[in-house]
Amino acid sequence: MSDTATAGTSNDLMEDGSLSRLTIDTIRTLSMDAVQKANSGHPGTPMSMAPVGYTLWSQFLRYDPATPDWPNRDRFVLSVGHASMLLYSLLHLAKVEEIDAKGQKSGHEAVSLEDIENFRQIGSKTPGHPEYRHTTGVETTTGPLGQGCGNSVGMAIAERWLAARYNKPDHQLFDYDVYALAGDGDIMEGVSQEAASLAGHLRLSNLCWIYDSNHITIEGKTSLTFDEDVGKRFEGYGWNVIHVDDANDCAALSDAFAAFRATDDKPTLIIVHSVIGYGSPIAGTSKAHSDAMGEEVIRETKRAYGWPEDKSFYVPEGVIEHFNGAIADRGRPAREAWDKARDSYRTAYPDLAKELDAMLSDSLPDGWDADIPVFEPDAKGIASRDASGKVLNAIVPKVPWLLGGSADLAPSTKTDIKGAPSFEPGNYGGANFHFGVREHGMGAVVNGMTLSHLRGYGSTFFVFLDYMRPPVRLSALMEIGAVWVFTHDSIGVGEDGPTHQPIEQLVMLRATPGMDTIRPGDANETAAAWKAIVKDASHPTALVLSRQALPTIDRTKYASADGLEKGAYVLADSEDPQVILIATGSEVSLAIGAYEQLRSEGIAARVVSMPSWFRYELQSDDYKESVLPKAIKARVSIEMGSEIGWDRYIGFEGKAISMATFGASAPIAKLQDKFGFTLAKVVDAAKSVMETK
């Protein structure tokens, strides 16, 4: 490849000294300079993809740099997150204005030249990979490959739903497009393949992926491991596939984007053949992928671009005006027209407008929780997955933007909204999403939906969290309110056996910073969990639910389930308790059983229901002491999962009744017996820790 990569060949497609050429070369040189100064980063893709970013932003993207949070803006997702300098350069040259943490304009640039000079430095707006919330204009956090592709599908889905629900013949409030820039790595990842298959099925014609096909990965040429016919694969998924033979051919790029805009029945993949590190002596090789290029190479490259060799972080006069102007001249009037339309919408459709206002301001309609059921005490009870289904069905009619579905397990995870249609081509207002057997894709799509004003939820069996760990982690890193509904949460799964029985999954979630993990102990705790979730969209939640029926605890006899909001609470108590039983989920009723038996034997116990470590750890020391007094060292934890982490609450003298191995295939009662989750074992453990102490 590298022989075609020298400057002065395809760059000639652009007029020397033209503002378009200058803007493109500014993106390239800013990227080289920033990586060089940081001595870290990835210059090659920003250099090759600069014409793509330039053409898309200046000619197509409907975006108002002064209002980057305009809900109907086109979205640009940099799935190839290591090429962050491309995005930072675009944001800088477009003069995007910063929106602060409170949603207000700060008066600063989203990315200043100083930020670019501080690329990858502590506290700068320009971290190694683009981070949502951290930098205005970054639509999603990317870097883990393929995730941005999946997010973009969720954003496109959100537009379809928003349009179906809120658009009226005279008010087209939502008609944004979503673009994602992907590299070879993104395209190889399973998550993008799952998302692409779903997008093709859903006929998302508002979605355009740009695939930077540069034939180079970190280990060398893609021919080492990746020589498939990507276009044919995407045609198999039902996509429109367009080839652009030379990334420097802005006219061809423009034609391709126009063809995407003209396509109304399927998503579009534009395969752009490019030369990584274009213009540099190492162009077209894996050396151009990452790391600073060195002063000499940079000098030579700038020379090839016809750039002043001695200037770093140089933005020629007129470039910002040109680029910002091209974007703003299209985006500002569009945004202003939208503001007016939204105003008149308030008069024409007051109810929908009110709903839309609530959604866009992250608030809740009055009485949103009025229909949430209270579950009567019941020894037989119901599975927490069933309770969850009932509660969800009571909330969604009031909060319709709480939207989601399952990775082909809705009949089991109980997340379907009864009577509501499916979200599908021809019915984009549907509320039930069928993500298919694509957990990873579902996770990335739900994140994309949640990044687009919705509260997305996705459900599957708990053990299949493993299939979707990357987007679950990213939801926590981005601090977005995605909801992960995981049912079949323990060896309670029974006959399906160890492949389907979670053991380490609770710990995995609890160890993820910012992730609320709630494992409710009965139906009323499940209702309390959903209330807590819907009220607070500032972080994701994993709701961990049982397959099997759980007794509905008598709250007149024991404490209210409202205690869930604090993460842990005293559910049953005695005067001067000698031992504390701490349990979560399906083991809470076992703890109550043991408590009652101990009581009948004259032993004063306390039961602490601890559905959320995350919430408990946020409480005051006083509250914590009131629940788990330091003086009481005789403690038993009961949870059908890994023991790891419980020592924090039971200490050296405590005992954890937990799973030390994988499970087994058998009816649940046999498994509870085999693995020690019986009344007798819990009572024995309580007595033994009292003796030890």
Add this chain to the structure above:
Amino acid sequence: MSDTATAGTSNDLMEDGSLSRLTIDTIRTLSMDAVQKANSGHPGTPMSMAPVGYTLWSQFLRYDPATPDWPNRDRFVLSVGHASMLLYSLLHLAKVEEIDAKGQKSGHEAVSLEDIENFRQIGSKTPGHPEYRHTTGVETTTGPLGQGCGNSVGMAIAERWLAARYNKPDHQLFDYDVYALAGDGDIMEGVSQEAASLAGHLRLSNLCWIYDSNHITIEGKTSLTFDEDVGKRFEGYGWNVIHVDDANDCAALSDAFAAFRATDDKPTLIIVHSVIGYGSPIAGTSKAHSDAMGEEVIRETKRAYGWPEDKSFYVPEGVIEHFNGAIADRGRPAREAWDKARDSYRTAYPDLAKELDAMLSDSLPDGWDADIPVFEPDAKGIASRDASGKVLNAIVPKVPWLLGGSADLAPSTKTDIKGAPSFEPGNYGGANFHFGVREHGMGAVVNGMTLSHLRGYGSTFFVFLDYMRPPVRLSALMEIGAVWVFTHDSIGVGEDGPTHQPIEQLVMLRATPGMDTIRPGDANETAAAWKAIVKDASHPTALVLSRQALPTIDRTKYASADGLEKGAYVLADSEDPQVILIATGSEVSLAIGAYEQLRSEGIAARVVSMPSWFRYELQSDDYKESVLPKAIKARVSIEMGSEIGWDRYIGFEGKAISMATFGASAPIAKLQDKFGFTLAKVVDAAKSVMETK
């Protein structure tokens, strides 16, 4: 679909009362009866795929039921693991003989009729999903969808490598084929897509996937979410695609398998159009997917098959003889010829034969560890990933079946074997595997390689463990010796930022039963880790390595790195220590620094290096007490990861210096300072816990 699904249509393709038809219907009725008796399971796919299993096993599979561990047997992988009754029926009717845990013939059937009657019961040979090791003839544990597909690629890769290394013109020791049966779910999952792309690239013509296209998933018809052109997609991957229009058409199936056998330049996908729950009144609907069908439906279905309605678990006379005979008549002579060839190989190629014997018996050649370097004390030191690369390069020439590579990060993970060629079409003897940016696929492929006599290893950045959790978990569940090399193990990653900095990943691994997680503290601990790994293939290991240089500890001054084998050991000590500093990986040298400073201030400290919790927990109570005496409660743990789990070793009075949040993008020194991993902070923590106590 269901109108075409009634019995007496396509079943007529098979002669009534013929042994083939009887065998097929026996598979179907055993499956129905077993699910009915267990009141749990998935009858629909065994019923529709019975002719596929029958045709493949009776006409093509080279398999000796009396020697199911014959190394050159064809492999049959049931990727659609919930259809376990199909496999159990095949194993029973083929009269496969059991191999016990010691590798000896037990004299029992692998799956008896009684086992089938005890489907999904505790301790039976017939758990809900097929489990490797648990049941002879089960080639891999399946159930989590797509994994078997990925494993099959690894098995096919193993054959190519074994053939390239050991075959001689007069001794074709390895020429087995690998078949995997996949359902819609398998085909939708990203892991199978990654694996398929890799298999196409590698031109694995010994690999055949059978795709059961029944258009039904749990939520209903696949048209709800999955309407892509799968054949076209696979052609894009470079596969040979064959359609069989009716799963009951054994002649067409036979032609398809013959076409696969005749294809020598690419893998084959046979798309079999089938009717789920064939023959039953609920055929062709999602109701046939799972759960017991009910006595009445079973009766009606048996009637449709022309089967005695009142008989359960009925195997007509002649069926076992017919089926076992068809398989054994082909497999036995082939296996006997192979045994002879292997004997003569010992004479003709004694060195290779010795190597092969060692590999097949899971033993190691004399002097296998002779070249492992000893690293001299060095304050600057080297990154543990670099040390790992050197050690690996010293072992592989002696143990060539230790084989693997990276998901496009070999230059960073340092797993390349220097001077060795890449494994690629035309050079299947190559030692360096390029898995591409396909972590999940890599994981499943490495498991497949490890299930085929090799010690497979796969490497990537530690944070991308998230992309491959399912196969990592399965390696632990299967108790196979796969090696997961994870580098860039903490915020030590630096500028790449929080998307690339592991926090919760160590806990995820530690909570996985049976997984040894080793985070060595310097180059010599890294060497000790590889020694421990290679010596013991009975469980998987995750080797967690630094990006940054770690000082090479002076082992003449402090304890030997051999202590690693016990998981934790006293590295530096004082008389009557007042405080214990426990550290892993890159934090071990920080602990030593603090120890020396405390010492200079007259405070007696102990440093415990704790690279593996897994190994430590296997030690005697005496040993544990000698390392972490109960009496010393002033303890500090230091690890750049989640705090969760450390309470076990530091107790209520201890202090964990750990990561409570995600990391950030900046040079490493700035991050160590920001997050409190400094000498001063460790010394302060040590003093504070001494006061508390």
